[in-house]
Amino acid sequence: MLPGNRPVYLNLFRLRLPLMGWVSILHRLSGALLFILLPLMVWSFSLTLSGEAGFERVLAWRSTPFIKWLMLVLVWAFAHHFFAGLRHLALDIHWGVRLHSARRSSLAVLLVSGMVALLAAWGLFS
């Protein structure tokens, strides 16, 4: 193909990714998110063990809307990364690599992590 005729198509919102592609990119995104939030998690963990005042302080954060959303994102990221990771380990041992089952397990990962996030949202916002 001539260089000028190549279909350069970089509008990410119009790319059609297959389900496995979504699970894959979200696995990377959730992993990066978990890394970025890790110092915050370690800090809050250390606060909870620092004394009763610190423990109560961390619990009190839960009434802040911003923290609620942050926790929801964190729960989703963890759930997605966990289940997509299990799927990845299964694929590593050639389990479920056929197109049909790979597509089905991708859907399962998206649904299960979505359900975990919904449960968390119910717990946080109700």
Added chain:
Amino acid sequence: MKPPVGAHTGTGIWLLQRATAVVMALAVPVFVWRVASVMPLDYGVWTALFAPLWMRLFTLLFTVALALHAWAGMRDIFMDYVHHTGIRLALYLVVIVTLAACVVWMAAALWSGR
């Protein structure tokens, strides 16, 4: 002697990523079970949960596995998207320092006041 670079150097870190993933996948249900068994949570119950030495070592081991796993993952991301060697190495350094600090911080939190 073979030079310390080449196509095979990725295999070790690939394996490290998988091994730490398996360790954490097995450890997460243990944490869920331990926390679920002491619900509802208050300060006394929470500190009692981390009082046994095995639980503190288990948590620290989990953190070490997590740090190694995160290092492999962040390294992959930077190798894919950051092509300027200097910037990439600087980002590696930030990740390593952050993760090392998190491990030390967790150890300090688990063994503080004991």
